Amino acid sequence: MVVGIPRETKEGENRVSLTPRAVGVLRAAGARVVVEAGAGERSGFPDSAYEKAGASVAGDPSSAWEADLVIKVKEPLPAEYRYLSTRSTIFTYLHLAAVPSLGDELLDRKVAAIAYETVSSAGELPLLRPMSEVAGKLAVQAGARGLEVESGGMGVLLPGVEGADPSRVCVIGAGASGRGAAQVAAGIGARVTVLDISKEALDRVRRETGGAVETLLSTPETLEKAVVASELVISTVLVVGERAPVLISRDLLRKMKRGAVLVDVSIDQGGSAETSRPTTHAAPYYLEEGIVHYCVANMPAAVPRTSTVALSRATLPYIERIVRMGVRPALREDAGLREGLNTFGGKLTCAGVARALGKEYTPPEPLLR
Structure with missing residues (x-):
């Protein structure tokens, strides 16, 4: 599996989705990791640190976006919608209730999108x-x-x-x-x-x-x-x-x-x-x-080093599981991760998001068979 880490483009967003240490863990799990050049600079992680951890550093954003699993911090912006496709699963903060246009794009492009903020575990929201x-x-x-x-x-x-x-x-x-x-x-x-x-x-x-x-x-x-x-x-x-x-x-x-x-x-x-x-x-x-x-x-972007380390530590176990198992098997096995699945195959698969957007909700389980 190829994991992509694009550079964040939201105004004032200084975080990066994964630390070099996390990249090393994913490499050990068998993933190839592509990091967009400069993605970690504002969090204090230079390109050389990612290369040392085993990642490839690419100057072209599309190289990171074309990965099987794209890991971000914040939701894709309109200028990034062209990178969204059925080829990639995106794992990031989405907050679709506040960005209906992004929800429409994910549905139209049939993107598998997992939102950090709705992943659950024992009644808690571990990635939020x-x-x-x-x-x-x-x-x-x-x-x-x-x-x-x-x-x-x-x-x-x-x-x-x-x-x-x-x-x-x-x-x-x-x-x-x-x-x-x-x-x-x-x-x-x-x-x-x-x-x-x-x-x-x-x-x-x-x-x-x-x-x-x-x-x-x-x-x-x-x-x-x-x-x-x-x-x-x-x-x-x-x-x-x-x-x-x-x-x-x-x-x-x-x-x-x-x-x-x-x-x-x-x-x-x-x-x-x-x-x-x-x-x-x-x-x-x-x-x-x-x-x-x-x-x-995006308040935590004001302290990107602290925020990146904390976020990467929280998300890494889920990402490593996806890398080892594949997206569909991981979603089938882990009900809490499945709660994070907001869109899949052109369907809204999170009940809360569907209510907020006034659209039909489709349970994800039948779609993942």
């Missing part, structure tokens, strides 16, 4: 978790910068100082991102409230922070009260495969403190605020209704 944790922890940094006057914020620190109280941070969602944000915010001394619809998730974040945060079951009333009281709101809500629910309306935003900050980690699934729209690392903030918004859809 590492980047969610990075994004949650970065959200506090982004929020702190947004609160500075030059970003349009109200000019307050998150931790308190002598004579000035700490700021209030509201974290919506107690998954991996929410827990990461709560840990960092509480760790620097902010007053943190975490909301979720799951009591078990709230119990977990309380344990992991040593009881340093307030937790509330999320209802429209508790959500509004916490949002309005906070200087920084971090929204991390997720519905697997589907668009993020809009929890913060424009009317609610107007009730927030002027110069407060909203970090919408959910933006890669469409965003959880009515006023959210994607931004970039080059221009991450904008002001609307007096609230500073941070809505960067």
